[in-house]
Amino acid sequence: MVGRNLWRLPSPTHSSKEACLVNAYLFNWERVWVSSKGRVGFLKRLDGNFLIICSVLHTTRPLHTTQQRLAPLPPLPEKGGEVRYGLIPEEFFQFLYPKTGVTGPYMLGTGLLLYFLSKEIYVINHETVAAACILSVIIYGIKKYGSNVAAFADKLNEEKVAKALAVKNEAIKDLETAIEQEKKEQWRVEGRSYLFDAKRNNIAMLLETNYRERLLTVYNEVKKRLDYQVAMQNLKRQKEQDHMIQWVEKNVVQSITPQQQKDSIAKCILDLKALSKSAQAA
């Protein structure tokens, strides 16, 4: 590989699978082997102190253009490759089918077996007997309990998958209930305006009540003061009246002379006699 001169420029006939990156560096008297995928490039001195390394990097597939992603992983294939009699892949039978038909591989197997036996490439000794016994036991066991073991393993797998699925469903259900509760909270928020209206009404009512109470208080107080004034006036007038009556009476009584008193008494006696006479007559 060392002596090969692979210094060449990229040509338009390159296959589409290869991407050529030509790196040109400026070096001074250095011999560098750049090897990737078995390609070697080394420098050639062109002239004087102007050295160029041309290395051709061959990549057999373009980078970062596949669609493969690491997650989510693609699911495992359901069944493995087909194997006949537990030993020979099905592809071998398909490979021989076009030329030899269905019995081809079996003929091949028989022929090979007879050849090995006759040439004693396979010698029959005590180990053959041991192998025969062991193989028969193994095959009997597989035939009898194979399906059971497979069902058991499948059940284990099922349980694992079911557990994972259950976790996923739980999570989904929890998130859905959370969403519903969130929506309910949002609906409740809409009713906030009604709440504030009711509160506002309450407060207005309180204010009104307070105002009216105070109004009543004012009225009562004013009425009390006015009543007081009225009572005062009434009292004053009554007192004046009483006082005047008393004064008038006193003066009148004082003004009655003794002569007037005698005259009035005699007159009263005469009147009484007259009345008694008229009463007797009636």
Added chain:
Amino acid sequence: MAQPPVPLKDMKLLDVKLGQLPTWLAMRDFTPGGILGALRRGHDRYYNKYINVKKGGIGGISMVLAGYVLVSYIWSYSHLKHDRHRKYH
């Protein structure tokens, strides 16, 4: 066959014609890294085809065991030669 001409080195073994086989073999990567890579690729192919499936069968391991039996028989053939019943075949 509208494929562009693939260089010999990169063709798969089953596509190589019989006459090209020696050159193809010479062009393979025989460095330790290359051999390791080839082993790993082979292992991955076998593993992903027969073992890493949902319902694997007995063929997955039985082929490996049969291969082991065969290889150990081949390695011990020089001893078994002496157990032959006839000398001339």
